[in-house]
Amino acid sequence: MPELISDEKRQQAVSAAIKIMDMAYAPYSQFQVGAAIIDEQGRLHQGVNVENAAYPNGSCAETGAIAAMIAAGGEKIQFIAVAGRGTELCTPCGACRQRIREFALPHTVIAICDPSGSKAEFSLADILPHSFGPDNLG
Numbered sequence: 001m002p003e004l005i006s007d008e009k010r011q012q013a014v015s016a017a018i019k020i021m022d023m024a025y026a027p028y029s030q031f032q033v034g035a036a037i038i039d040e041q042g043r044l045h046q047g048v049n050v051e052n053a054a055y056p057n058g059s060c061a062e063t064g065a066i067a068a069m070i071a072a073g074g075e076k077i078q079f080i081a082v083a084g085r086g087t088e089l090c091t092p093c094g095a096c097r098q099r100i101r102e103f104a105l106p107h108t109v110i111a112i113c114d115p116s117g118s119k120a121e122f123s124l125a126d127i128l129p130h131s132f133g134p135d136n137l138g
């Protein structure tokens with residue numbers, strides 16, 4: 001497993017998250033989000049938010065990308081790019097921070113993007129300190 005992800009792979013994920021954002025189904029919030037993961041094998045997995053007329057049943061882009069990773073046999077998130085529009089950073093919601101936590105590595109990077117590119121990078125500990133994960137179950 002590579003310790004550090006290449007700049008090329010990072011850029012691949014950033015570009016993919018920005019591009020896939022337009023595929024989101026967000027008729028209620030009008031807030032489209034794209035997410036792209038590079039897994040432990042260097043493979044790309046993508047997701048978008050999918051809303052629902054019964055509002056709480058909507059799902060986030062990160063959730064979709066994680067589901068795609070697991071379905072493809074990926075096990076760990078090396079890098080995840082999340083892309084949204086607006087003036088504020090499109091940081092993952094609390095539930096998605098915990099979902100990312102489940103598959104995070106010590107060096108996992110979360111890149112927050114807008115249509116022009118990556119605007120900020122965080123570690124999991126930055127956005128979910130003192131987290132509860134699989135190890136906590138003993």
Ligand code: THU
Pocket residue numbers: 026029031032033048049050051058059060061062082090091092093096
């Ligand atoms: N959303 C995401 O998909 N990911 C985020 O990181 C933040 C929020 C979605 C959920 C909902 O469909 C819309 O954005 C507005 O909250």
